Amino acid sequence: MGVLVTGGAGYIGSHMVLYLADRGEKVVVLDNLVTGFDWMVDHRVDFVQGNIADNALVSRLIQDHGIDAVIHFAGSVVVPESVENPLKYYRNNTAATRDLIETCVQNGIKHFIFSSTAAVYGMVGLEPVAEDAVLTPVSPYGRSKLMSEWMLADVAAAHPMTYGVLRYFNVAGADPEMRSGQSTAGATHLIKVAVQTALGLRASMSVFGDDYPTPDGTCVRDYIHVSDLVAAHGILLDHLRAGGESRTMNCGYGRGFSVDEVVSTVKQVTGVDFPVVHGPRRAGDPASIVAGADRIRSMDWEPQFDDLPTIVEMAYKWERYLNTRNDRPAV
Structure with missing residues (x-):
């Protein structure tokens, strides 16, 4: 058996590869390196640069490496960009995923795990959102992911394939051994932006909106x-391989922190009181989105890093390493 990890040179995908390699899995990474980095791919696995929509290439990888499962991370992930360039997102996230699924069906792939997003829920209330909530995405990014979820469910109903859909909330931090982390230039993740500001890589950081119906x-x-997050993928993969039914699950801890709380935590962890500029709201930002995490916890998933200062500290260490490695100028 082997696992094909698409987008395995990216932030989350590279951590998935580390997890699988650490437990002795045979792994093949397919990444076009548009946003990923070949140096983040673990040396214990096979790496191929290419496109997930390339039927001949993906078929060859499946056949040559005895692949039984695909974990699909490849795609575009910036919500504001999806509003400005929706066709890019429907091509990269929906059309390319459709082609990948077709290739998997043609080659008898048994299990498919899909990287989805909390953006499929759209504008929700202040209470944690469960997987059976109404799905009303407000961005092309969220819609592109939801379309892929629908395709996967329809295909699995028609073919001998089981699947897992994992809806990510806000992913942060870095590998505890500092083997990988968030490395994309210009990334918009709050914790990454805040630690970059603490390091002087940004003159200041912005907080978008301070008049939401939240505590602060x-x-x-x-x-x-x-x-x-990637440990949840591993548990789901084991479940599917053991004959378990297809599942859709939120990936979050079930509790939230405000933007101001995160910024304060970064200042405390780094010891740097960096400038923060409060500005108007961004269109499409829900006041709160917190995972209803009952399903994932029922899978015997036991988080090891459910602590905001720990997450921030690892992100900060990685950003310091990355800054030294790349010797890059301030942004």
């Missing part, structure tokens, strides 16, 4: 450590 007026989000 800033948006509330559920932050999950990337290593806990």
Whole structure:
């Protein structure tokens, strides 16, 4: 048996590869390196640069490496960009995923795990959102992911394939051994932006909106450590391989922190009181989105890093390493 990890040179995908390699899995990474980095791919696995929509290439990888499962991370992930360039997102996230699924069916792939997003829920209330909530995404990014969820469910109903859909909330942190972390230039993740500001890589950081119906007026989000996230994928993969039924699950801890709380935590962890500029709301930002985490916890998933200062500290260490490695100028 082997696992094909698409987007395995990216932030979350590279952590998935580390997790699988650490437990002795045979792994093949397919990544076009548009946003990923070949140096983040673990040396214990096979790496191929290419496109997930390339039927001949993906078929060859499946056949040559005895692949029985695909874990699909490849795609575009910036919500504001999806509003400005929706066709890019429907091509990269929906059309390419459709082609990948077709290739998997043609080659008898038994299990498919899909990287989805909490953006499929759209504008929700202040209470944790469960997987059976009404799905009303408000961005092309969220819609592109939801379309892929629908395709996967329809295909699995028609073919001998089981699947897992994992809806990510706010992924943060880095590998505890500092083997990988969030490395994308210009990334918009709050914790990454805040630690970059603490390091002087940004002159200041912005907080978008302070008049939301939350305790301090800033948006509330559920932050999950990337290593806990990929461990959930591993548990789901084992479940499917053991004959378990297809599942859709939220990936979050079930509690949220406001933007101001995150910024304060970064200042405390780094010891740097960096400038923060409060500005108007961004269109489409829900006041709060926190995972209803009952399903994932029922899978015997036991988070190891459910602590905001720990997540921030690892992100900060990685950003310091990355800054030294790349010797890059301030942004």
